[in-house]
Amino acid sequence: MGRDRKKINITSKLIYSALLMICVGLIVVSYLFPDVLSPVRTAVGDFFTPMEKGITAIGSGISEKLKLFSDKKELIEENNKLTEEVNNLKTEILELGQQKSEVNFFRELYGYDTIYQNAQKVAARIIGRDPNGACTVFTVDKGADDGITPDMNVLAGGGLVGIVTETGKNWSKIRTIINDDSAVSGRFQITSDTCVVKGNKKRMDDGYIDVEMINLNAEVYDNYEVVTSYISDKYLPGILIGYVTNVSIDPSELNKRAYLTPVVDFEHLEAVLIIKAVRESLEGLDEE
Amino acid sequence: MIFKTIIIIFEIIISYILQVTVFTNLRLADVVPDILMILTASLAYITGKKTGALTGFACGFLLDCTFGPLMGLFALAYSTLGYICGFAHKIYDSEDYTLPVFLIGGTEFLFNLFYFVCFYVLRGDIDIGYYLIRFLFPKVIYTTMVSVILYRLLNLNFNLFEKIDAAKAKRRGGTTYDFNDFDLTERKKIR
Numbered sequence: 356m357g358r359d360r361k362k363i364n365i366t367s368k369l370i371y372s373a374l375l376m377i378c379v380g381l382i383v384v385s386y387l388f389p390d391v392l393s394p395v396r397t398a399v400g401d402f403f404t405p406m407e408k409g410i411t412a413i414g415s416g417i418s419e420k421l422k423l424f425s426d427k428k429e430l431i432e433e434n435n436k437l438t439e440e441v442n443n444l445k446t447e448i449l450e451l452g453q454q455k456s457e458v459n460f461f462r463e464l465y466g467y468d469t470i471y472q473n474a475q476k477v478a479a480r481i482i483g484r485d486p487n488g489a490c491t492v493f494t495v496d497k498g499a500d501d502g503i504t505p506d507m508n509v510l511a512g513g514g515l516v517g518i519v520t521e522t523g524k525n526w527s528k529i530r531t532i533i534n535d536d537s538a539v540s541g542r543f544q545i546t547s548d549t550c551v552v553k554g555n556k557k558r559m560d561d562g563y564i565d566v567e568m569i570n571l572n573a574e575v576y577d578n579y580e581v582v583t584s585y586i587s588d589k590y591l592p593g594i595l596i597g598y599v600t601n602v603s604i605d606p607s608e609l610n611k612r613a614y615l616t617p618v619v620d621f622e623h624l625e626a627v628l629i630i631k632a633v634r635e636s637l638e639g640l641d642e643e
Numbered sequence: 644m645i646f647k648t649i650i651i652i653f654e655i656i657i658s659y660i661l662q663v664t665v666f667t668n669l670r671l672a673d674v675v676p677d678i679l680m681i682l683t684a685s686l687a688y689i690t691g692k693k694t695g696a697l698t699g700f701a702c703g704f705l706l707d708c709t710f711g712p713l714m715g716l717f718a719l720a721y722s723t724l725g726y727i728c729g730f731a732h733k734i735y736d737s738e739d740y741t742l743p744v745f746l747i748g749g750t751e752f753l754f755n756l757f758y759f760v761c762f763y764v765l766r767g768d769i770d771i772g773y774y775l776i777r778f779l780f781p782k783v784i785y786t787t788m789v790s791v792i793l794y795r796l797l798n799l800n801f802n803l804f805e806k807i808d809a810a811k812a813k814r815r816g817g818t819t820y821d822f823n824d825f826d827l828t829e830r831k832k833i834r
Contacts, residue, residue: 367692367729374700374722381707381715392714399708403660410664483663485710486675487758489778490667492710528709535766557773 393521400494400523407482408496415625474591474632476510477501481625482526489556491534495627498525502631506589510628514618515539515583515594519629527629532596533559533621541566541596542584548573549584552596552615559621563614566599571610575602581615591634646807650800651686651698658682659705666789674781676789677751679706683725684747685790685797690804692729699725720757724750737801743794748787755779 385392479495497503499522509516509529517531532539537554553565569575577600583590597617605612662678669675679702687695703721707714731746759774 365693367696367726370693371696371722371726374696375719378700378703378715378719378722381718382713385714396708396714399705403656403705403709406656406660407664410660414665414668483709484667484675486662486667486677487706488710488762489673490670490675494663494709535768557770557777560777 396521397523400498400526404482404494404496404498404523404526407494408480411480411482411496474630476628476630477503479527479627479629481627488534491531491554491556491621492528493531493624494526494528495629496526497629498522498527500525503527503629504633506633508583508589508591508594508630508632510594510630511619511624511626513595515590515596516619516621516624516627518589529627531621532617533564539590539596540584540587541581542592543573543575543599544580544582546573546575546579548575549586550581550613552581558614562616563600564597564617566613566615567605567610569602569611569613571604571608573611575599575611575613577602587634589634591630591632647690647804650803651694652701654682654686654797654800655679655698655701655705659702663709671785672777672781674778674785676786677754677782678789678793679703679721680724680751680754681747681786681790681793682797683721684728684750685743685794686800687725687728688731688735688743688746689798689801691732692726695725695727695729695732696722697725699723716761720754724754737798740791740794740798743798744787744790747790747794748783751783751786752779755782 381392477497479497481493482496483494484490485492503519503522505519505522505527507519509518515532517529517534517537519527520530521528530537532552532554533556534554535556539552541550541552542548543550548570549568550566551568553567555563555565558564566581578598581596581599583592583594583596585592595618597615597619599613599615602611602613604610658678658681662675666678667675683695683699683702686698699721700718703718704715706717706721711717728746728750731742734742736742755778759771759779763769763774
């Protein structure tokens, strides 16, 4: 009897070594064949998304209620400020409207690609953030069901947020440009010099990310606008990324580098816009 | 056994959801308390190596699925740490609320070192001083602070499990540890 029982008994060592083997197997498989396990990831995401959505909705509801209790004086002051700003903006819009027709004319003249202005956009709410990576990767509540595919660009407040890296049925994962793994090909709006905008968590503490590979002869100065470039194969051209400061010569003395202040406030991001257009790959263009 | 499993699965799901939604909004200086690690370490401490390793595996697997660059990386770390915490089950005391808090803090420290090696060193970023001050210590401290409260909740599991054990023993007719962790029998042998 006793011997039989011992046979059935699974020791913790055995379980642990089995788990270790599974883990190592998973790592090897997902390293060699990244797509094999994506159905599992998608399924897990699909399972959790409705719950995360619910919690986020409750959370934002509560924080909105809490905001109602905030100081009345502050609100009145803010209201005054905002009405003033609205008036200023209204006049500005009038001026800009006049300029717009001119700009459109020149755009057509130059053959500028305005795909991102005309493309359909989907608003999505952030429902989860990567707890370990300093919240530079997050998930949103729109996925393949809404026509979202990987490599779509993500905007918020007129600036580039990042790129969709993975989609499930009703969720997608977005990597922001401040993530250390992110590198965006950029272009100075004024001088048309190209550069590479790289995420940098360290620098982000001061509100900056890195700009590298600027031509040594490029005449760029503080507060120049950086937009996504035409040579990028994943980012649509002409999306505002941010403004440079602190331009200096790289230690290698082959090119210049600078800091960039993103236009997007990543700290308080709640919702984003996903552009439903993917940059056509170069191979596709060859076929045409 | 089934009851226990269901309860633990339920706890894992709740902690995961809270971790990625509520607690990421409660982040201080970009640091989020590691609820899944608190769960893994406390369950390992309360119930033993086996549950610790399995819970850790499940928690890590969930993180892998959503935010991991490689499947199995977090699962490896969490299950190993759960297994290691399980050794502390030998000195488990349901009234002790200080030891588990230190245990969780230590585990979180080890996990973050692992994270540093996997995500920073392998990419060529070896500025450990910056990582320690900016991310590791704040995260360990924040997690430990949250665990002071959370462990009290999780420790209710012990009473629950004991009740389930007692009910089952009654039904079976007397045997006391027929489906308990192996650790318990081991403990008796040592004594």
